[in-house]
Amino acid sequence: MKSYLKLTSFELSRFFKLYLVLIAITIISQIIGVIVYSNRYLNEMNKVIYEEQMPKAEFLEVYGRSSLFDLTQTLWFLGPIALCVVALIFYVFFIWYRDWFGKNTFIYRLLMLPTARINVFFAKATSIFLMVLGLIALQIVLLFIENMIYQWMVPNEFRTDMAVSQVIQNFRYLNIIIPTTITKLILSYGVGFMAVFIIFTGILLERSYRWKGIFLGIGYCAIAAAVFVLPIIIQELLQKNYLYLVELIIIEVILGLFLAACSIWLSSFLLKHRITV
Known part of the structure; x- marks a missing residue:
């Protein structure tokens, strides 16, 4: 600590x-x-x-x-x-x-x-x-x-x-x-913090695999962004409110936590095993 x-x-x-x-x-x-x-x-x-x-x-x-x-x-x-x-x-x-x-x-x-x-x-x-x-x-x-x-x-x-x-x-x-409001605070800065973790992971992928890593990093960021907004896109495409706003927020929070956890795990792996000194 x-x-x-x-x-x-x-x-x-x-x-x-x-x-x-x-x-x-x-x-x-x-x-x-x-x-x-x-x-x-x-x-x-x-x-x-x-x-x-x-x-x-x-x-x-x-x-x-x-x-x-x-x-x-x-x-x-x-x-x-x-x-x-x-x-x-x-x-x-x-x-x-x-x-x-x-x-x-x-x-x-x-x-x-x-x-x-x-x-x-x-x-x-x-x-x-x-x-x-x-x-x-x-x-x-x-x-x-x-x-x-x-x-x-x-x-x-x-x-x-x-x-x-x-x-x-x-x-x-x-x-x-x-x-x-507290809800808006958590959502706004939770998404911001998640985005920082994802971008950091993309950078570490680029640094770990160099030229190939450029595509891996961009691909990871793109996939993570797509996964996060997928529930909203589906809701908009279907043009039906299958989910209440509270339910949609809960799903986005779960996805955000999942993506943040994946980014932390992958970054830890890259720092330990791929980036050498």
Whole structure:
């Protein structure tokens, strides 16, 4: 256990500088975004009401009240989220290939440590999961801060106040990233964790069998994805609700656990018997 924790801490430290850059970009972009959006709305309001002499009631009827939800549709808000998602997806691959192709092929030093090799697998997966949770926590805090800035800048009569939870519920992408119920949390991040295990296994297949391993890795990921979505595809093709939503969720959870277990077992086998130092 101690070795696993040390490896996890080590993996986190290797990504820490880039992680801080992602955090800084997210904070700066979204704070600037709420200020720019609020100023743009206020400038439009001042121009129409005070220069064009449109009554406030008519302005609100034509242009409507602004809300924090409108801010979440801007590039200032969505851009850094997309950047963080792309960066973490890239890092799922980079976290392994850096060790093989980086200086001194560091993977061999990791695999020669006096601990079970599967701990390297778990440490890399855990570090990614913790980084995702950290960015989600940051986004939640930022939403509260942005809401306060927005309410401070835009007069009460020209805005529609929304709780942060309402903003998350109304915005589909935020609702996926920041689940509002325990069930959604388990499903969203359970699927995410399973996907990381499957991709890691695909990478280890490629590293174990080289050129042939490329096809094995891609094939494994494709088969695993097909197995996971098969119940949904069958339900859609038949166009009949043979399964209740709860039953479908239970089947998907079982399949997810099965695929995760298969990926862990296969990865452990490859690390022990196929990847040599």
